[in-house]
Amino acid sequence: MDVLFEKLSAGKLELSNRLVMAPMTRSRAVHDGKVTALHVEYYAQRAGAGLIVTEGTQPSVRGQGYVWTPGLHSDEQVEAWRAVTEAVHAEGSVIFAQLMHAGRVGHPSLYPDGGLPMGPSPIATGEKMWTPDGMLDHPEPREMTLDDIAEAVADFAAAARNAVAAGFDGVELHGANGYLIHQFLGDGSNRRTDAYGGSVENRIRFGVEVAKAVADAIGPERVGFRVSPGSDANGVSESDTDDLYAALVEALAPLGLAYLHILELGDRERTRRIRAAWPGTLILNPHPSPESFPSTPEDGVEALREGVADAIAFGALWLANPDLPARIKAGGPYNEADPATFYGGDHGGYTDYPALS
Incomplete structure (x- = not known):
């Protein structure tokens, strides 16, 4: 397991x-999108x-897109998040905010208007x-509309600032799991006939524009991008997954982003192709086969030793094991x-998972 601790x-x-805590929606923010103690x-x-x-x-x-999720679009939300970043930095870690525009995954009850x-x-x-x-x-x-698209790009950049x-x-840009960037990527959810739909080159346009705008706003070295090739989450479908992500990676590669983050869905060969095309750091949430859910520390070690990843992201393991590095070593x-207790509620199933004695 030593390779995980390099x-x-x-x-x-x-x-x-090389242990990364993957983004996980927990729906425990207050009604105005502020995080809490x-x-x-x-x-x-x-x-x-x-x-x-x-x-x-x-x-x-x-x-x-969901109840009780946090935001980064108001001064009050920024101030609330500052307490989180200060606490994490005091413990010696690095923290990125995942920016997630849910797009069509939403409901009128969530919006004031x-x-x-x-x-x-x-x-x-x-x-x-x-x-x-x-x-x-x-x-x-x-x-x-085209104005809506331009406004969404600007919103991502403002939230990054x-x-x-x-x-x-x-920040990590959420281009996975059926949310807005992924909705533009998938030809099942994107039937546009303008410059943002149709061909692979057009369907990657929105995601690439968001990445460029955010990189310009805060520096590319502060920007990660998450993808989930082949995912059908939230009703998105892709008929041309391999061509789609080859084009996306080729367009993102020159930007000098901090990392690409892949949620692997049982296709290690696809991961190998993306790894070969991506020149920078690659974070992998490893699922090398359809049976490998949830992923294990052994999956992470295998991916690092094979060279298909530079760091390994875990979700459920971090959720339930706040002292995950110590447990892996033991x-x-x-x-x-x-x-x-995944979504909503209080400290139960959130901050009360026990550490090793």
Whole structure:
């Protein structure tokens, strides 16, 4: 397991180990999108990670996709996040804010004006949003105009500047799991006939524009980009996955981003092709086969030794094991994550997972 604890230089970042805490939505922010003292404790507990990537954080009001998720689009939200970044830095770790515009994955009940969520095309996800009062259907979104697209790009850049003001070391752009950037990538959710739809080159345009704008705003060395090739999360589909991500990686490579973060979905050969095309640091959430869920420390060691990744991201392991590095070094045991407490609630299933005695 020693390879997991080697130091890593990622652009201008110096990471104390190669263990990354993957972004995980936990829905414990207050109603106005502010994090709380509970978040401070949660992230500080897990600061043994070389890099922490926060839960998805909306860059704008319309970017919200779930109840009780945090934002980075108001002064009050920035100030609240500052307590988190200070606590994590005090423990010696590095922390990036994941910027997640949910696009069509939303609901009018989330927005003060009661308006529709937006997406590249007026195609609903076919799925539902959880609320304390029951499940609600995702509505058909409003198709984004060119002005809407330009505004969304600007919102990402503004949120990135807010993240730096809040003390974050950088941001990760969520281009995965069926959210807005991924919605533009997938030809099942993007039926546009303008410069943002149709060909692979057009469908990657929005994501690349967001990456360029954010890199210009805070510096490319502060920017990561997450993808999930082949994912059908939130109703997105891709008929041309290999060509799509080859083009995306080729377009992102010259920007000098801090890292590319891949959620692997059982196709190690695809990961190898992306690794060969990506010139910089690559973080992998490893699932080398369809049976390898959730991923294990052994999966991470295999990926590092094979050379398909420079650092390894874990989700459920970090959620349930705040002292994950110590447990890996000890060979376990590992706490089991409790799905009943993943979303919403108080400290239960959030900050009360025990550490090794």
